[in-house]
Amino acid sequence: MTQTLDTNNPSGPVTVGEIEVTIDRDACIGASACIPPADKTFTLDDDGKAVVMASASENNEADIIDAARACPVMAIKVTKNGQDMM
Numbered sequence: 001m002t003q004t005l006d007t008n009n010p011s012g013p014v015t016v017g018e019i020e021v022t023i024d025r026d027a028c029i030g031a032s033a034c035i036p037p038a039d040k041t042f043t044l045d046d047d048g049k050a051v052v053m054a055s056a057s058e059n060n061e062a063d064i065i066d067a068a069r070a071c072p073v074m075a076i077k078v079t080k081n082g083q084d085m086m
C-alpha cells in the first residue's frame with residue numbers, strides 16, 4: 001500500500017511546498033497520465049483513483065503542474081496562495 005501524504009485526504013487537498021494539490025476523485029478516470037511527469041507525487045489507489053504520495057516533495061512545483069496539465073480530464077487542481085496555477 002502506498003503511503004499517502006495525508007491518509008485522511010489521500011487525493012487532497014494537501015500542501016506540497018508552497019502549492020496545494022487536489023484531485024477530483026469523481027472526475028479521475030485512472031488514466032495515469034499524471035504519473036510520468038511527477039512520479040514521486042501521484043499514484044493510483046486500489047480504486048484506480050489518483051492520490052498524493054508522502055514523497056511528493058521530491059517533485060518540484062513545475063513537475064506537479066506538468067502532471068496536472070497532462071490529465072486528460074483536468075482532475076488535478078493546483079493552487080498557490082489561493083491562485084489557480086493552471
Ligand code: SF4
Pocket residue numbers: 023027028029030031032033034035042049050070071072073074075076
Ligand atoms: S491523469 Fe487525471 S484521470 Fe489520470 S490518474 Fe491522473 S488525475 Fe486521474
